Amino acid sequence: MATPEVPQHPPAPQELLAPLSNQEVKERVLALAQPADQALTANLTSHVPFIEEVSGYIIFSGGKRLRPVLFLLASRALGRMAEPRHAAIFEYLHAATLLHDDVVDDAGLRRGRPAARVKYGNDAVILVGDFLFSKSYSLSVEVPDLRFVRALTDCTTHMAEGQVLELIHTDDLELGHQGYLRVIVAKTAVLLAAACQMGAIQAGASDETVRAFYDYGMELGVAFQMVDDALDYVGSEHEFGKPVGHDLEEGKITLPFIHARDHASPEMRARLLELARRGRQEPQVLTEAKEIIRAQGGVEATVAWANFHAARAQAALKPLLDGGQANPDLLTMLGLASYVITRRA
């Protein structure tokens, strides 16, 4: 399925529905994270104890379980709650990509502690990533609807292409808004989309409804990643549990940079590009680059775009709202879209 389109002009501010407080959204998500968590433990079995150890290290390091929760929410919203064991598909897949990403990025920290590759070695985490990938598929073929596993193959193919795209665009200071969107769709949004889509499939939904849930997850994922990329320019390491302000150090060109570059005066733009180019050798010059990005409103513009996509996520589900009777799971999903915009870390 396609990457969301980028409108020609920056989005006008859009009011988001906020049917629930952030606190309520959090509580409802946590309530579903618990069965998901139990399923993650129960299914993480291998004939090779070392695999369980490495997998456990990455999986039980405090993730928010957003992907399994979305899967369960989507299925329950459609009246047929999925088995938590199948929710594990999405967390295993997410963990597999994190393991491989950390090798690709030479990451030292992940969620505030040494990355698995630091503790167990690149060799082990590549192979355990492959194992978790296969484990996701093993679980998915238990659902006797070929649409289910087909959605997963579309998702993982798209994700793998996206990881390669991101690698290619490392240090690509010319990357535009559309190219950036392609990267974040593949690295983040497509898995959230698949979680919602597959929740709907396993509830036996029509193709049209399945599509609406896919679109919701896709737009939510884009909003989520954009907020993450904005926070990278403002958050603190303490809040995040991972180093912040490092996207530029790693050559990751994200929307705050793109916005600043494209809206600065010619002199400022030239200065920003020069600093970014020098930054790989002299990281200290990036402090000035980041100041320029903030001064040009790169952070606010990125959050505005995130807001635009969150509104589209809500719009995808609105037709399913029954005016009379509120479906609590649909409300939670709508609430999540406003939550991602207002969250801090």
Place this chain on the structure above:
Amino acid sequence: MATPEVPQHPPAPQELLAPLSNQEVKERVLALAQPADQALTANLTSHVPFIEEVSGYIIFSGGKRLRPVLFLLASRALGRMAEPRHAAIFEYLHAATLLHDDVVDDAGLRRGRPAARVKYGNDAVILVGDFLFSKSYSLSVEVPDLRFVRALTDCTTHMAEGQVLELIHTDDLELGHQGYLRVIVAKTAVLLAAACQMGAIQAGASDETVRAFYDYGMELGVAFQMVDDALDYVGSEHEFGKPVGHDLEEGKITLPFIHARDHASPEMRARLLELARRGRQEPQVLTEAKEIIRAQGGVEATVAWANFHAARAQAALKPLLDGGQANPDLLTMLGLASYVITRRA
């Protein structure tokens, strides 16, 4: 499914059926490798041209297409030739594991030229490996029989566990015959088994027949890998297109070593273990270790075991032979089992 059992005693010499000459086997395999090759090119499309380049580099570097050929042979032997596009599943998966293996092993050469990771970097080959893995799955869900994709998930999970096992047993000088078998089943045999099994599934075979084809592929794969491991102690780099005699350098404990260790006099055994231990720091001492292994008959014993498994491969298919009318594809499969024993490289 289970790893083949190891009999208590070394196998008695077993006569292999040789219904075809090696030359005939080769010709028949080549005839099927051609459509498989075309399918490999036709399906290797991505939105990201760089992915096609890296994938093409590993896939079109002169592999023998044994896995796709086995899939096509199995399906045609059962009267319903599979589409060559689905034969690509097995070569993509094989290529994905080679890409990841080369990173894990720090390999410099593959099939006589620089390994893909040397040319494109570890980052790229990890991610392109993930892409090829997903591509295999995408193709497999086109076959509208859930047994088909389920067989693939069993296979890849088993393979990933096996790669981790091999990593754990690196430098494990105590590894026994059964442990060695577990490793080679997972790293080689299980994919050959899946190719035969899935060929049978896609021909609509009964579970019993599917199982016979699985067993054939499993035993063939074990025989194939054992011969490879024996040749590592005798072949030349020229014959092989990859460095030989390097298993021990890399800490890979294979059957020739295990046999020599377990059949040598106590003094010789102690000497062999000492040399193997020192070998990681002082590779030159491994020349003597290899001489001991050869002198203890490690190579011949390994080939004898390979012969034993090749005979079991043939035994799995024999019940399917119709006494009167010879099925040319079954004969080719029987012939392949004797071919792997007598091949050189």
